[in-house]
Amino acid sequence: MHIHFLDPYQEVSSPIHRTDPRVKLVLSLAFILTTALIPIGAWPIYILLVAIIFSAAILSSVGIIYVLKRAVLAFPFMLAALPLVFTTPGLPFYSLNIGPWELTMTLAGVTRFISIALKSWISVQAAILLTATTPFPDLLVAMRAVRVPRLIVAIFGLMWRYLFVLADEALRLIRARAARSGDSGITGFNSGGSFTWRAQTAGGMAGNLFIRSLERSDRIYVAMLSRGYDGEVRTMPLPEMKVSNWIVLIVGGMILSLLVIFSYLVVG
Amino acid sequence: MLFSPTALHIPDGFLSVLLSIVLWVISMTIVAYALRRVGKDLGERQVPLMGLLAAGIFAGQMLNFTVIGGTSGHLMGAAIATILMGPWAAILIMTSVVSIQALVFQDGGLLVLGANIFNMAIVGVTVAYMAYRTVILIAGKKKTGVLIAGFMAAWLSIEIAALSVAIQLAISNTSPANLAIPAMAGVHALIGIGEGLITVGALAFLLSARPDLLQQSEAPQVGSKMVWLVGLLVAVSLVIASPLASTNPDGLEWVAMQNGFLVSAQEPMYRIIPDYLYPGISNEALATIVAGILGIVIVFGVSIGVAYTRRNRQTSDG
Secondary structure, eight states, rough: OOOGGGGOOOOOOOOOSSSSSSHHHHHHHHHHHHHHHSSOOOHHHHHHHHHHHHHHHHHHHHHHHHHHHHHHGGGGGGGGEEEEHHHHHHOOOEEEETTTTTEEHHHHHHHHHHHHHHHHHHHHHHHHHHHSSSSSHHHHHHHTTTOOOHHHHHHHHHHHHHHHHHHHHHHHHHHHHHHHHOOOOTOOOOOOHHHHHHHHHHHHHHHHHHHHHOOOOOHHHHHHHHHTOOOOOOOOOOOOOOOOHHHHHHHHHHHHHHHHHHHHHOOO | OTTEEEEEEETSSOOOHHHHHHHHHHHHHHHHHHHHHHHHGGGHHHHHHHHHHHHHHHTTTTOOOSSSSEEEEOOOOHHHHHHHEEEHHHHHHHHHHHHHHHHHOSSOSTTHHHHHHHIIIIIHHHHHHHHHHHHHHHHHHSHHHHHHHHHHHHHHHHHHHHHHHHHHHTTTTTTTHHHHHHHHHHHHHHHHHHHHHHHHHHHHHOOOOOOOOHHHHHOTTTTTHHHHHHHHHHHHHHHHHHHHHHOTHHHHHEEEHHHHHHTTTTHHHHTGGGGGGTTTTOOOHHHHHHHHHHHHHHOOOOOOOHHHHHHHHHHHHH
């Protein structure tokens, strides 16, 4: 089994896939920033944001279902905001009796929790769409264009390239451990041991993985040297931005700015 | 979820914009310095070594071991990277891990990536370094000393990073301090034990397989005293601030209020048209419902419209 299925990029052709990665990166970040700037309880604006992201998902041919499935990732963290329902001061709304405690939900609290959850859910969809429609090397180019330090981009690039190789190594270690951990059903002939023993085995695997990455990096370094690497990371010059991409960028930016202004005008 | 052993990756929407930007600036400054520092030490080996070790730590986070029933112990890796590669390199390695998790796997948000780098790569690494050095100084460089130091470094880095997350959530008013701080501290005190045990296992393995690696990391690096001090300051201030904040949330509420000034400063602007929110409808609840229905119609209208044109295009293509 190889771990390539982890790569979230969806290879299909769509207008969103063809958009310049720089435009996509900047607009996704701007979209997430916009979502964060919208005040609590600005429901109409949230609905517009959902409309934008759903439309983009359809337009990208990746599909709403795919995006929604992956967006489930954002749910567990929402528990952190759940207590707000009871602790935010405001109009009492509903009382829960759990044993000796009486928890009072307030309208302000419910509004706040739902807003945070919605914002988080909308933002994660933007990030999912970005990675589903942009191959990672293109994303690296985009990062360079927005002035992320060259060396960090180079490190990200190399990390990405070997991520799947090392994840495969980790899977092999896990499979080998599973193969040695059978239960024979006969007393005295079971593998495994105490809690600390199991932790130590996992630790040994981690150490093993560390040495393998270290030694692989040495081999890669030598291979890079033999191809003329001198410490300078050279990359292809960034391609010119097409006029249509500039238009998408500017119009997108304007729509998002208008949404922020609108949200403050409409929702007090 | 697959790669998220701890609740330390904050998603977008959970931190205030101001706090996210402040933490971005702090993180970027420290990462830029670490890039220069590591570049001086490693030279042209920097890129392959950092990239591969970041991939290795990422893959290492897949390793787990059964604790009881369905729960399992995982690895975050800040401590082991710090112990073996020194603090500066570890900051770069963890920054790469956290960034790729956010960029590719949506494990943690993008606007809050600066905060996640701050919590895991900067707090995690400096605290791990401080704990490791301190325990080594007391317990000695023999095997037991190294293993105890490794456990403490791993446990403390997780615990303090969790406190940092909880306080950021409380400042942003997305989780109440008196619940978030004890909950995060309690859960991660347990998760930290798993991290500590795996780290000890890894160190024990490396001590027998490649003792040269640990000796090599013994050489003091430039600026390591500063890292130690920063780690101590971070740990002490968070440990002191947390119980204060959770028993006495007024202080944090004050910070949150200061934070909210950015928003409240705009209040006059939207009071210009208070009565024109939903023209013709006087009942506020009714207005909201109407707006909601309108909104849903808009969502469906736009989405279906896009889908329809898209389908037409595809059929004409084929």
